[in-house]
Amino acid sequence: MRTNLDFSPLFRSSIGFERMLNALEATRRAETIDNWPPYDIVKTDEDDYRIAMAVAGFSQDELAVTQEQNMLIVSGQKADGEDVQYLHRGIAARSFQRRFELADHVKVVDAGLVNGLLTIDLKREIPEAMKPRQIEIGNGHAVSKSETKQIEAETQAA
Template identity: 45%
Template structure:
């Protein structure tokens, strides 16, 4: 894997500190459990789906903080089974997703071993684009100019 030197960009940029920190501190994704999908379902809507076979909703914790979404799973109760072969991984996990600004968790559902988290990007009214009306100059200035020329 290549590493990039970000110091030249630090000198010529202002306000992009978080972006450069994110790029330079990307975690190694060698831990690929649990499997997940991220899909865009609308212009400002997203959906994260995690495959959590063997887990129940009581064993899963979802935490939304300022710019991260954390999904954690405790090890399920295996009972008194003596496995000859165990292909379904039931290990505890912790998966962290970085969220963009103004992205919030709308809801989460668990069905047939699939955890679905719906995200919505809601910009505050002050951040949305708005149209500015253009006013015309008043006629008072034109009358003053006509009197001066007379």
């Protein structure tokens, strides 16, 4: 059972979450789910991830891994092979394009192809300015009531 959710109230009452809400909207609108090639996503450390994709029959020249802003695109284009007559074809050799939405500050670190398994290592690198920092509490003076100034007051007639 699939339930369609309406995200429009969230768009009206939130600021700065447009990318996340648009991603949720996009998954809701997804019509066809292609589950080829199969893949795993593994969290290997606090800020490290790995995508492992089974691409049997593809060579390094036939695969492309591209990062565009917050999108990782993995595509495979099988080269036109020789004229072969298959009696049975069980190994999929069709072209594919798989897209992964990446969070802010996630970068591709490495990609490798070994024994038909494409592995892509990702790392979240949060800039120093965005990391939590400890704020030192000083021993400033307390503001007395006589030092406070009233800027604006509303007076009501009785």
